[in-house]
Amino acid sequence: MNGHTQKALGTMMVVIVLVACGPGGTTDSSTTTTAMATTTQVPSVTQPGGTGGIGGISQACIDTAQAFIGAMAGFSTVIAGMTPAQAEAYITQLGDTTDKIPAELKDDFEVISQSLGVFYEGIADMGMQAGVPMTPAQIAIYSELAEKLEEESFEEAMERLTDWFETNCSSS
Numbered sequence: 001m002n003g004h005t006q007k008a009l010g011t012m013m014v015v016i017v018l019v020a021c022g023p024g025g026t027t028d029s030s031t032t033t034t035a036m037a038t039t040t041q042v043p044s045v046t047q048p049g050g051t052g053g054i055g056g057i058s059q060a061c062i063d064t065a066q067a068f069i070g071a072m073a074g075f076s077t078v079i080a081g082m083t084p085a086q087a088e089a090y091i092t093q094l095g096d097t098t099d100k101i102p103a104e105l106k107d108d109f110e111v112i113s114q115s116l117g118v119f120y121e122g123i124a125d126m127g128m129q130a131g132v133p134m135t136p137a138q139i140a141i142y143s144e145l146a147e148k149l150e151e152e153s154f155e156e157a158m159e160r161l162t163d164w165f166e167t168n169c170s171s172s
Contacts, residue, residue, distance in 0.1 A: 060102050061169035067097035068161065071113060074120045080130040087124035091117045105164055108157035115154045119145050 074082065074090035082090075094113040101109045122145040126138050134142065148154070 057169060061165070063100040064102060064105065064165070065169070067100050067109070068112075070094075070097050071109075071116055074116065078120075078123050078128075081128035081132075082120060082124045084121075084124045087120040090120050102164075105161060108160045111153050111157040112161070115148050115151065118148050122148075 071090075071094050073093075074087070077086055094117055098106065098109060098113065122141065126134075126141050128134060128138060
């Protein structure tokens with residue numbers, strides 16, 4: 001995982017922690033994001049003026065963090081051996097979350113989604129199995145797929161996403 005991806009994940013985790021620990025407002029725990037067997041519940045808060053958010057974090061930050069974490073959730077099944085059905089579910093989820101992304105990030109999220117989709121499909125097609133070492137052919141395919149996540153377009157999109165989070169999702 002490159003530095004921009006790690007930084008973006010770290011930023012998203014801070015947003016989620018701030019949301020979970022944030023003060024005040026009227027909470028509604030019915031907002032649920034599901035990624036395969038993992039369910040993350042983040043309270044939804046409507047603040048005066050209908051801006052949403054919690055603890056000083058805007059609803060746009062919460063929605064974007066949830067979409068990004070959902071997009072990256074497929075990494076949890078990569079090592080265990082992603083099945084074609086799991087890959088398809090993650091790819092569908094990538095498309096389903098795009099509508100929650102702010103307009104200025106849609107193009108970048110599309111680049112991220114397309115790259116992750118190719119990566120997830122390729123991993124599923126490799127036929128990896130949990131606890132079974134990869135064959136030399138699988139290692140070669142994996143290396144080729146991982147390069148997709150190191151392409152300049154992907155890294156630039158991740159950098160812009162990270163910058164957006166740092167600029168727009170601070171509780172201070």
